[in-house]
Amino acid sequence: MKKHLAWLCLLLFLGLEGCKTVRKPRTTPRDFGPMGLRREMRAVWIATVDNIDWPSRKNLSPEEQREEFIRILDTHKRTGINAVFVQVRAAADAFYAKSEEPWSEWLTGKQGKAPEPFYDPMEFMIEECHRRGMEFHAWLNLNRAAHRATKSIASDNVGRRHPEWVFEYDGYKLFNFGLPEVREYITGITSNIVKNYDVDGIHFDDYFYPYTVTGQTLKDEEAFRQYGARFRNKDDWRRDNIDKLIKQISDAISAEKSYVKFGISPFGVWRNRKDDPSGSATEAGQTSYDNLFADTKKWMKAGWIDYMVPQIYFSTKHDKVPFKTLTAWWLQHTYGRHLYIGQGAYKVGTQEKDRAWVSAAEFPNQMRFIRLNPEITGSAFFSSKSLIANKMGHADSLRTNFYKEPAFPPTMPWKDRITPLTPRNLQATDTRNGVELRWTAPEPARDGDRAHYYAVYRYSDDETPRLLAACYEGQTRALDRTALRNRRYTYAITALDRLHNESEAVLTSVMVRSSVRASKK
Structure with missing residues (x-):
């Protein structure tokens, strides 16, 4: 070959x-x-949780899984994509062999069951990506020990081995980040991937502490009493817990392989200006800082991460969080790191309150605005199946226009x-x-x-x-x-x-x- x-x-x-x-x-x-060829990250998320993108269903054979993944890659390659963020840990599970966590039920139909005949999906996916000149970023979900869509939980799932590490919230079993041993565990899981696989990057999404649900309470009072004495309130303590986790993981990645990138895709709004003068001129109902206790701006400024992909899944005409307004805010907070824009390909052509998405011009207009700002060094699209569906020709606009000319990912001189x-x-x-x-x-x-x-x-x-x-x-x-x-x-x-x-x-x-x-x- x-x-x-x-x-x-x-x-x-x-x-x-x-x-x-x-x-x-x-x-x-x-x-x-760089002067003769555009440098740009052109990424797509490939979600595995609940079989969103791949595998398309639980009962695919390993051969069918491989064939399906190759078709996905080839389609994205033709579109101009040069990197994929593949979800390899969706809920304290694994889509790879060299893990202490059980095999994912969304791969084999039952958590803990290995592929038959056996193969290592992540090794396979990395090889196929690199063969096509595409970066492979291992995307891990941080906070879930069990998804509410989970049908089976293996006996060796960490939530069963250490029930004191998790609490329930909105139907999920979530990790208690206030416990040092939880942070150490998640850091170890991440470092293990970097050590054992030829990944180009480690990637986390927006799930830190959970989005606020009315009537639900985070059950971390005991951990706060034990570890939060020096903090004036629980919110600051929770943010410090996530800060510690991100810094730990950043250091572990760099120590293992200095070339591996570390990126995060948070909820798009850090803080609203009404709550913080340095926030964006938006009116989001929840924010990363106040609800998810993730101080994403701080991480960029501290240099703990290499790239940020804020999920700006809002249209240019959104009444509370306009795409251009929020994107412009992020342009002021790159601190020398890469800024890629997370774009909601899944919203194109949808009938919702925000009518802008039914316009064929919305997606190209977002791309044009991004191109007007050279400080933005790329885009990532959620998710794979939505980009492939090509509603209203939005993927065609990439293939024939914005991504018509090839691009290598941008360099990271730091x-x-x-x-x-x-x-x-x-x-x-x-x-x-x-x-x-x-x-x-x-x-x-x-x-x-x-x-x-x-x-x-x-x-x-x-x-x-x-x-x-x-x-x-x-x-x-x-x-x-x-x-x-x-x-x-x-x-x-x-x-x-x-x-x-x-x-x-x-x-x-x-x-x-x-x-x-x-x-x-």
Whole structure:
């Protein structure tokens, strides 16, 4: 399979960029990197809880699960997606083998039951993502020991092994974050994934303390009496509990693998301005800070996380939380970290009080506003099946417009700013099947990093440098079947590391005589 892909790596991006006339061919390495190619996170959430996205139902065989996941990836790849946030822990369970928590019922039909025949879904998913040049972020739910949709709870579920760690709220069994041993446990679960799997990132959603439900009470009074003496109120204590957990996890990830990203997708509103002068000009009924006890702005400012994906699932015409107003607030609170916008693809075309979603213009208008602000470095869409459903052509607008040109994820210089060394010995050979390219991998950079993948660019006298493909899995050869006869082309190869830092380019030129395609006059 890898040998086959080596010859097909140029097909990944063929036809995605048009040709423009330029006065002079550009050969500086910078033109083959961020200045010549958009850097943007283009992510989608793949939810597993209650079989929202994958697997589509509990009784799929492992083979059917794999086939279904591949179809999902291929569809998103065509749309232009370059990263997936896959829910691998939905309720103190696991969609992966190397875990002390039981297998998820939404994978096999019964919590604790292993796939038959056996396979490790996360290993499989990571391999398929990386084969397509897509980042894999392991998405964990923090607060649930049992979902209210849970049909079976295994005997080794942590909520059964440690009933003193959980309390019930609104039909859920939730972790008591006020207990140090709970925070240690969740940190260990997260660190174990980083240690044992080749993930690109760890990702948490908006579930910290639960959303407030009228008539329900958080049963953490005993923990507060034991650990909250130095706090003036329980709310501040709860926020400190989550602060400690986020910092612990951040440190554990960095200690295990420094290149693994840590990101969070909170409820979109940190605080309303009426409650805090530094809050957003919104009127949300609940906020992350006041109801979920998650001080998300603090985490960004402290540098504990690498990216924030606020869930701005509101339309541009929402009467209390307008999309543009809230997005603009987040632009003022990036603190040098990445800001991606969580967009509600599931709302497109829905009939609800907010009538803006029935307009085909709503989704493209949000994308245009994002593009007006270069400080926003990407988007993530909830969720996979909604993006694939393509209501009102919203996914088509990505494929044919906003994501028409390919993009690599943005770099994270606070994690790694050292670029790889330049590939060597680039050769271009004119053959009857196309221009064959071969090159040699560079030596490790001064930080020890090797090339993680390669970018292949091409230009001629009448076209700008064009990204033809990215070659993954150590591929150092490719075939350009789109070269036209009787043209001289310059090819450039750059190396990129795990965090997408790009090297200088190695260049070579070739006059095409043998290609089967003739130039258009």
